[in-house]
Amino acid sequence: MFLKDYFSTIYKSVRSLLKGMKLTGYYFTHPKEIVTEQYPDNRGTLKMADRFRGEVVMPHFEGNEHRCTGCQACEIACPNGTIKIITKQELQPDGKKKKRLDTFVYHLELCTMCNLCVVACPSDAIVMAQTFEHSVYDKKQLKKILNKPDSKLMEGVE
Amino acid sequence: MKLLLAYSFANLTSAIHSGLSGSMGNETLVLITEMVITGICLLGFLVILSFFLGYMERKVAAFMQIRLGPNRVGPKGSLQIVADTVKLLFKEGLTPDASDKFLFNLAPFIVVVTSMLVMAPMAFAKGFQIWDLNIGILYVSSISSMGVIGILMAGWSSNNKYSLLGAMRSGAQIVSYELSIGLSLISIVILTGSLRISDIVMSQQNGWWLFKGHIPVIISFIIFIIASTAEINRAPFDLAEAESELTAGFHTEYSGMKFAMFLLSEYINLFVVSAIAATIFLGGWMPFHIGSWEGFNHIMDYIPSSLWFFGKTFFIIFVIMWFRWTFPRLRVDQLLNLEWKYLLPISMVNILLVTLIAIMGWHF
Numbered sequence: 220m221f222l223k224d225y226f227s228t229i230y231k232s233v234r235s236l237l238k239g240m241k242l243t244g245y246y247f248t249h250p251k252e253i254v255t256e257q258y259p260d261n262r263g264t265l266k267m268a269d270r271f272r273g274e275v276v277m278p279h280f281e282g283n284e285h286r287c288t289g290c291q292a293c294e295i296a297c298p299n300g301t302i303k304i305i306t307k308q309e310l311q312p313d314g315k316k317k318k319r320l321d322t323f324v325y326h327l328e329l330c331t332m333c334n335l336c337v338v339a340c341p342s343d344a345i346v347m348a349q350t351f352e353h354s355v356y357d358k359k360q361l362k363k364i365l366n367k368p369d370s371k372l373m374e375g376v377e
Numbered sequence: 378m379k380l381l382l383a384y385s386f387a388n389l390t391s392a393i394h395s396g397l398s399g400s401m402g403n404e405t406l407v408l409i410t411e412m413v414i415t416g417i418c419l420l421g422f423l424v425i426l427s428f429f430l431g432y433m434e435r436k437v438a439a440f441m442q443i444r445l446g447p448n449r450v451g452p453k454g455s456l457q458i459v460a461d462t463v464k465l466l467f468k469e470g471l472t473p474d475a476s477d478k479f480l481f482n483l484a485p486f487i488v489v490v491t492s493m494l495v496m497a498p499m500a501f502a503k504g505f506q507i508w509d510l511n512i513g514i515l516y517v518s519s520i521s522s523m524g525v526i527g528i529l530m531a532g533w534s535s536n537n538k539y540s541l542l543g544a545m546r547s548g549a550q551i552v553s554y555e556l557s558i559g560l561s562l563i564s565i566v567i568l569t570g571s572l573r574i575s576d577i578v579m580s581q582q583n584g585w586w587l588f589k590g591h592i593p594v595i596i597s598f599i600i601f602i603i604a605s606t607a608e609i610n611r612a613p614f615d616l617a618e619a620e621s622e623l624t625a626g627f628h629t630e631y632s633g634m635k636f637a638m639f640l641l642s643e644y645i646n647l648f649v650v651s652a653i654a655a656t657i658f659l660g661g662w663m664p665f666h667i668g669s670w671e672g673f674n675h676i677m678d679y680i681p682s683s684l685w686f687f688g689k690t691f692f693i694i695f696v697i698m699w700f701r702w703t704f705p706r707l708r709v710d711q712l713l714n715l716e717w718k719y720l721l722p723i724s725m726v727n728i729l730l731v732t733l734i735a736i737m738g739w740h741f
Contacts, residue, residue: 229719236703236704239703239704240699240700240703242703243441243699243702243703244699246440246441246442246443247437247440247441247699250440252443253440253443253444253445254443254444255444255445257445
């Protein structure tokens with residue numbers, strides 16, 4: 220009984236070891252499987268994943284319109300004060316005054332790319348872009364205004 | 378072309394000898410000069426070897442882990458190890474305050490010297506052996522045992538609990554696995570009838586022992602490979618260094634050139650152990666002959682013997698590296714369990730089998 224267990228232990232362990240070696244041997248002989256991205260050389264063809272979080276941008280549509288209502292939900296959601304919203308009171312066509320976005324200040328040097336602002340936005344005004352090469356020589360270039368000049372809120376967005 | 382393939386090193390060595398004895402009168406002086414030349418050639422070879430093995434290790438590791446290895450420094454990353462060596466040279470060689478200074482400084486030297494001494498009886502090619510002594514295999518086995526002293530010295534003199542633990546574990550491991558190695562070596566010595574390495578290689582003229590001695594020798598070979606990876610503190614048995622657990626085990630406190638010496642000795646040991654396996658089981662520099670197939674043997678003879686030797690050695694080195702990047706590390710109790718309960722009893726039974734087939738003549 221002991222002898223049977225002894226030899227069956229040896230047999231089972233050798234089999235599992237050889238199975239492991241087969242896998243690494245397969246990887247060794249198939250260099251096509253290599254997943255390393257050779258970064259600076261492949262910048263031309265580089266495509267990041269869809270859910271990659273680069274920096275926050277505000278997409279603008281035709282007519283220079285964006286979807287930001289100036290509700291400041293993203294400013295409240297941001298954990299370290301990266302976003303600062305400046306609002307203004309705008310005269311509507313029907314005579315009433317409504318709060319609208321004046322300037323969307325975004326401090327890229329403080330942003331942790333946590334995605335909380337994008338999730339908090341009720342009108343899908345901001346998204347995470349796929350750029351990641353943000354290094355600059357002058358820190359002032361990292362304070363960005365996300366809404367383009369003379370852009371206005373799109374029709375029908377609450 | 379035929380002249381190049383049939384080149385014999387005996388011509389070169391006798392030419393050098395006659396040249397030297399012509400210019401210097403004294404025989405002892407000629408001998409000493411030859412020894413110095415041999416020593417320098419060997420050291421140069423070992424340094425180049427360790428560069429090559431370091432590069433091979435990193436590339437093999439990378440390909441087995443589906444990634445590229447070093448590929449920026451030099452073409453395809455070949456100068457990476459040179460860069461690493463230069464970095465190690467520039468590091469500060471710190472000696473801890475309360476350490477035993479004499480032993481601390483001596484330990485790396487002992488480890489490196491014992492590794493290099495074992496290169497003496499190796500037969501690299503036909504007629505290319507530094508010292509063909511009549512107890513070749515015994516010499517190899519005994520000198521490699523002395524490496525344990527260096528490791529224990531390093532662990533003790535570091536004045537560091539964890540280094541000491543690592544050194545003790547390593548000492549226990551090396552000393553236990555030596556038994557299995559010794560018994561595997563003995564199985565071939567029984568079949569050959571001689572301890573001399575050139576005799577062992579010549580006896581494989583009609584076929585390598587791995588094929589001639591079928592089952593018992595195959596078992597011996599497998600046990601030898603497993604026990605030697607344990608002996609050189611490598612692969613799944615590297616608890617003494619345990620790069621991610623015990624910081625660096627017995628060589629934690631070492632930095633700079635002394636650390637480089639431990640690394641050097643590890644690669645030299647790897648080469649030595651593979652060379653021994655290649656010599657006694659796979660025929661050393663002997664080409665692949667099959668019994669009495671004259672034509673086939675004659676064709677095989679055209680491939681230079683040094684190519685055979687290094688091909689076999691690097692194949693075994695590759696297998697040992699393959700082990701490293703496939704298997705998880707063994708705990709110290711699992712390690713000793715493997716040796717004393719599995720490898721040693723199987724080796725002992727194997728010796729009986731080998732003796733039986735040697736007496737009865739049941740091998741090819």
